[in-house]
Amino acid sequence: MNLENQFSKANIFFEKGDYQSAIQLYEELLRKRPGNISVLNNLSAAYFQTGNIIDSRDLLCKVVEQFPQNGLAWNNLGKMYRETGQIDWALDCFQKATKCDPQSDTIASNLLFVLNYCYHLSPEKIAQAHVSWGKAKSRLCKHIYKIKRPGTKSQYRIGYVSPDFRSHSVSYFFRPLIKYHNKDQFDIYCYANVSVPDQVTLELQAMHVKWRDIYSLTDEEAMSMILDDDIDILIDLAGHTHNNRLGLFAQKLAPVQMTYLGYPNTTGLKTIDYRLTDCIADPPSSKKYYSENLLYLNPCFLCYAPLENSPQPKQLNTETPTFGSFNNIGKMNQYAIKVWSQILNQLPNSRLFLKSRVLDDKKMQKNVLKQFAKHGVREKQLEFCGYIRNSHTHFESYHLVDIALDTFPYNGTTTTFEALWMGVPVITLAGKTHASRVGMSILSSLGLNDFIALTEAEYISKAIQLAQNKDLIHHLRDSLRQLISQSSLLNAKLFVKQLEDVYKKAYEQT
Known part of the structure; x- marks a missing residue:
């Protein structure tokens, strides 16, 4: 098989989700063609898909060092940093990718997408970037329907x-x-x-x-x-x-x-x-x-359409208050870590259960431990879980959590519904953007306004007060599913x- 055919075959494996076979062929190709940029980019993506997050990141860092003008490499590294919560670095990578390839819609979308994760950006700045892209894109297009068809239709x-x-x-x-x-x-x-x-x-x-x-x-x-x-x-x-x-x-x-x-x-x-x-x-x-x-x-x-035949909520019989976040780690930025650390430090017997696909990687777990350690959180207060393929088993993971901590400024959506469905109350911090107000939208629709914070201090206070109210936690465990089942949300x-x-x-x- 010639090298081009081998590369095509590896890409087919990747597209079909057979990442191990793709990795085997990509690595074999690199032994024949060391430094091939296309193979390196695809190999890093395959590493990521198989849970080797840090290996993928390290490979991409070498790629951009070797090929600093390659927009795809900077784009891929930006996606890696976004998925691992290193948002400022992700933003920098996407900006460099855009300079290398200003015509790429894929890179432009990734740059715009990551702005929603940026804690320090105003809604005005984020909107301006999106509208500027839209104007540039529209200048290149035909606009098929200049006049809209008015009126009422039967179908x-x-x-x-x-x-x-x-x-x-x-x-x-x-x-x-x-x-x-x-x-x-x-x-x-x-x-x-x-x-x-x-x-x-x-x-x-x-x-x-x-x-x-x-x-x-x-x-x-x-x-x-x-x-x-x-x-x-x-x-x-x-x-x-x-x-x-x-x-x-x-x-x-x-x-x-x-x-x-x-x-x-x-x-x-x-x-x-x-x-x-x-x-x-x-x-x-x-x-x-x-x-x-x-x-x-x-x-x-x-x-929301909950999982059919999902497990029933189950009381968590322990004296240790357990917080949890099942959002992707990309939403768990340094600001959320700082606030969550203050909660854990004020409740020294509490723990935080983090579940995310990238936490299959032990190296990634160590990185997260280091980030919390900077704020005085002890290793024994953190527990990790990676990807669970079986949906029923995934829902059972909520049995281990008393209170879900919503991420900010990019709130969870599916994870918030899942937590409530499993009887787990959610504390959310509402901001000024849509991404930071989804939690508020969901909870206010259910009359759960007591769990909506408007400041970081209020978020910390609400989490601590709820953790200390075991009777309320037990009541919510038994009542939240019925509340959401009878609401307009379902x-x-x-x-x-x-x-x-x-x-x-x-x-x-x-």
């Missing part, structure tokens, strides 16, 4: 575009939409930009939708497909997250275009008419931060009816 063609029609947090919230859409009034098209389809992909395909696989299609090919389908409302579910297809939306392929669910900020594209949100996550005063018009769903923009039929009314009104008013 609407709705197109959803996403890379996350798979085992991904977005699918927890998308599945109820598909299940309860009125099929007499709404013809549903799913444009799947899914790199590795899985069981969830198959389940979504089977839910009476018109399925379109666009992963292997160019923007021009996908654009032609969408135009042929004559979509009335085209909805982006990814924003600037991985494998997005915002390039399609920049072309204005439908009379009405929206963005929803998958991204906590503006896309920056004026060709996207509306953003679906709620008045807590994005109060009216925040309209100036969006290129899209805000459409409100009430009381919350989310509708009433999919009512939620989808409201969503469909919003769709109709938006179309008729354009």
Whole structure:
């Protein structure tokens, strides 16, 4: 097999999720071609996928040292730092990647995405960066629909575009939409930009939708497909997250275009008419931060579908207060670590249970221990858990936690719903951006305002007070599932009816 064919074969293994086979071929290629930039980049990505986080990072550091003008290498290193919570370094890497390759939409999206993690940036600065990108992108595009088709219809063609029609947090919230859409009034098209389809992909395909696989299609090919389908409302579910297809939306392929669910900020594209949100996550005063018009769903923009046959909440019979965070480590920045450390130090018999995919790597665990140690936290106060493939077992991990600590400024979403479903109260810190107000949106919808903090001091105080109130923790363990079950957050039929009314009104008013 020649080297080009071997590289192609390794890439196929990678795309199919067979990372060990890909690694074997990449390493073999490097022995034949030491210093090959493409192989080095792909090998580092494969290391990351198999949980060798630090090895992946160290390899990328060598790559950018050897190839300082390679935008892809800086981009990959930036993603690595973002996923491990080193946000300032990630931002620096993406900025360097942009200078190397200013035309790359992938790099631009990664740079914009990481801004949502930045504790020190104002909403104005973040919005400005998104809008600047959107203006530059729009200048390169055609805008197919310059005049929108007005009026009322008997049936609407709705197109959803996403890379996350798979085992991904977005699918927890998308599945109820598909299940309860009125099929007499709404013809549903799913444009799947899914790199590795899985069981969830198959389940979504089977839910009476018109399925379109666009992963292997160019923007021009996908654009032609969408135009042929004559979509009335085209909805982006990814924003600037991985494998997005915002390039399609920049072309204005439908009379009405929206963005929803998958991204906590503006896309920056004026060709996207509306953003679906709620008045807590994005109060009216925040309209100036969006290129899209805000459409409100009430009381919350989310509708959750919990795991079927999930385990029942279970009382944690221990005198040791146990805090937990199951968010990805990328959201656990130095500011959150500092605040969490103050909580642990004021409750010296307490512990913190951290569960995240990257914590499969023992070297990564040591890095996290060092960060907490800087603030006086003892090693025995921390417990780690990596990725758990079985969903039922994953939910059982909440049996080990008394109180969930939400991350900031980028709140959790799926993890907050999971915790509440398992009877675990969540303490959140609300900020000024959508990313930092999702926790507030969810908890206020349930009347759990006592667990919403507006300052770091209040966050610490609420966490400590709750940890010292065992009776309340036991009561919440027994009552939270019933509370969320009876709320609008799980009433999919009512939620989808409201969503469909919003769709109709938006179309008729354009």
